[in-house]
Amino acid sequence: MADPELVDVVVVGLGVGGEEVAGRLAEAGLSVVGVERDLVGGECPYWGCVPSKMMIRAANAIAEARRVDGLAGSAEVRPDWAPVARRIREEATDTWDDTVAVQRFTGKGGRFVRGTARLDGPGRVRVGERVFQARHGIVLGTGTRPSVPPVDGLADTPYWTNRQAIEVEELPESLLVLGGGAIGLELAQVFARFSVRVTVVEALDRVLAVEEPEASEVAAAALRADGVEIHTGVRAERVSHAGQGFTLRGAGGAEFTADRLLVVTGRRAHLDELGLDTVGVDAGRRYLAVDDRLHVTEGIWAVGDVTGEGAFTHVAMYQAGIVVADVLDHARRADAGADPSGTASATGGAAGSGAGGSARVLPRADYRALPRVTFTDPEVGAVGLTEQQARERGVNVQVGLARLPSSARGWIHKAGNEGFVKLVADADEGVLVGATSVGPAGGEVLSALVVAVHAAVPLARLRQMIYAYPTFHRAIEDALRDMS
Numbered sequence: 001m002a003d004p005e006l007v008d009v010v011v012v013g014l015g016v017g018g019e020e021v022a023g024r025l026a027e028a029g030l031s032v033v034g035v036e037r038d039l040v041g042g043e044c045p046y047w048g049c050v051p052s053k054m055m056i057r058a059a060n061a062i063a064e065a066r067r068v069d070g071l072a073g074s075a076e077v078r079p080d081w082a083p084v085a086r087r088i089r090e091e092a093t094d095t096w097d098d099t100v101a102v103q104r105f106t107g108k109g110g111r112f113v114r115g116t117a118r119l120d121g122p123g124r125v126r127v128g129e130r131v132f133q134a135r136h137g138i139v140l141g142t143g144t145r146p147s148v149p150p151v152d153g154l155a156d157t158p159y160w161t162n163r164q165a166i167e168v169e170e171l172p173e174s175l176l177v178l179g180g181g182a183i184g185l186e187l188a189q190v191f192a193r194f195s196v197r198v199t200v201v202e203a204l205d206r207v208l209a210v211e212e213p214e215a216s217e218v219a220a221a222a223l224r225a226d227g228v229e230i231h232t233g234v235r236a237e238r239v240s241h242a243g244q245g246f247t248l249r250g251a252g253g254a255e256f257t258a259d260r261l262l263v264v265t266g267r268r269a270h271l272d273e274l275g276l277d278t279v280g281v282d283a284g285r286r287y288l289a290v291d292d293r294l295h296v297t298e299g300i301w302a303v304g305d306v307t308g309e310g311a312f313t314h315v316a317m318y319q320a321g322i323v324v325a326d327v328l329d330h331a332r333r334a335d336a337g338a339d340p341s342g343t344a345s346a347t348g349g350a351a352g353s354g355a356g357g358s359a360r361v362l363p364r365a366d367y368r369a370l371p372r373v374t375f376t377d378p379e380v381g382a383v384g385l386t387e388q389q390a391r392e393r394g395v396n397v398q399v400g401l402a403r404l405p406s407s408a409r410g411w412i413h414k415a416g417n418e419g420f421v422k423l424v425a426d427a428d429e430g431v432l433v434g435a436t437s438v439g440p441a442g443g444e445v446l447s448a449l450v451v452a453v454h455a456a457v458p459l460a461r462l463r464q465m466i467y468a469y470p471t472f473h474r475a476i477e478d479a480l481r482d483m484s
């Protein structure tokens with residue numbers, strides 16, 4: 001076995017979170033090895049957020065063109081997938097080639113190693129025959145992979161995950177989508193708008209089950225209007241594939257057939273592959289348990305989806321900032337010979353990156369005001385707790401709701417104006433603890449509500465604000481009025 005190479009930090013997995021941590025630590029002057037077995041950048045740019053939002057942009061353009069009738073004359077729309085597939089191939093993913101991303105990392109001073117990494121005892125990471133000894137720490141940013149349910153027969157079929165759905169060059173005539181969560185609905189609506197016959201099968205009693213029931217209703221109605229068949233409360237029991245088609249049988253005997261089957265029933269971390277036992281960490285959990293500074297155990301941090309906190313790119317980026325600050329602080333303390341396990345500290349140092357000695361409390365993760373957006377049309381944006389979650393936590397809940405079609409802007413907008421703003425307040429504290437914004441710009445309207453929850457802006461102050469006329473976000477004022 002080769003002698004371990006001594007470096008400052010090893011980052012395992014260069015997805016959104018890992019790449020951000022590795023790049024920033026390298027820029028700060030640490031010697032950083034970044035290990036990635038697939039593509040630098042991870043799921044988001046190649047098979048997730050970016051290409052799926054390009055697909056949605058294209059599909060929404062079709063929907064808007066179809067709204068010309070009745071508003072502005074008439075328009076004939078002939079959907080064509082070719083420019084969408086080309087844009088994903090050429091503009092988003094470089095045909096799934098990460099040369100530019102690798103250069104982005106090495107350009108910051110990082111050292112890139114392609115391969116699968118495993119922990120190999122305290123401070124050590126093995127990649128094939130190579131072993132790295134990390135002086136200051138190891139960061140795990142290994143993400144998740146699709147979680148495929150144990151449905152009889154499914155594993156033996158050529159089903160799609162998000163990867164094949166994003167890479168598709170020629171659309172099937174019909175598509176079964178197993179899973180009515182955010183990813184399932186976004187892709188179902190896209191394909192339906194490109195004339196694919198889409199059927200969504202969801203085991204729970206409503207789609208988008210983690211969001212407010214009103215949001216599920218609006219989203220389901222919008223998809224149905226696009227021709228999507230939605231079946232809720234149907235647990236898949238058996239899948240078979242013969243000739244060109246799939247058959248899915250649900251509990252109760254319902255059968256669905258289609259040319260393709262897309263399985264989007266959640267994602268899970270694969271902790272068993274990481275060698276966690278060599279550092280005394282339990283690999284039997286669903287996600288890596290971390291504290292509010294993203295510590296897993298002495299000398300090991302985690303970032304991104306592997307922590308189970310939200311599974312969004314913006315969470316991975318947010319956590320990356322906390323990890324970077326903590327690792328740099330750790331390194332500075334270690335270099336200064338101090339106890340690296342302290343909680344508050346001075347900035348600066350390790351890599352000459354700081355202001356040298358001024359006392360500062362390190363950032364800690366706080367997910368109270370975590371925003372989430374499902375990019376269906378209408379968009380479903382939400383922050384904090386739903387009404388039911390707030391009630392389960394014993395909050396003295398007060399709710400206000402305003403429908404967009406009856407707001408000035410919604411009425412003006414007309415076709416495609418479905419949506420609402422729903423506010424969930426803690427009546428005792430007089431602040432919002434959650435909010436949902438559904439509408440043509442639901443994800444954008446959400447930002448005001450995120451500020452309100454994040455900064456615990458008193459309801460009285462929100463009522464005194466001036467809301468521009470006629471914007472969609474004026475529905476926030478209407479929902480506040482509905483609450484009182």
Ligand SMILES: Cc1cc2nc3c(=O)[nH]c(=O)nc-3n(C[C@H](O)[C@H](O)[C@H](O)COP(=O)(O)OP(=O)(O)OC[C@H]3O[C@@H](n4cnc5c(N)ncnc54)[C@H](O)[C@@H]3O)c2cc1C
Pocket residue numbers: 012013014015016017018035036037038039040041042043044047048049050052053115116117118141142143144162183273274303304305306311312313314315316375
């Ligand atoms: C279809 C789809 C749409 C999405 N849309 C959005 C959206 O609109 N907005 C949003 O915020 N989020 C969205 N997401 C979620 C987003 O993609 C993830 O939250 C984000 O990619 C998480 O980043 P990460 O760094 O934690 O993990 P990942 O991006 O999964 O990266 C982890 C990396 O680690 C590598 N790796 C794993 N194990 C090892 C190992 N042992 N050795 C070396 N390398 C390893 C993997 O190859 C991978 O590249 C979407 C996801 C999907 C699937």
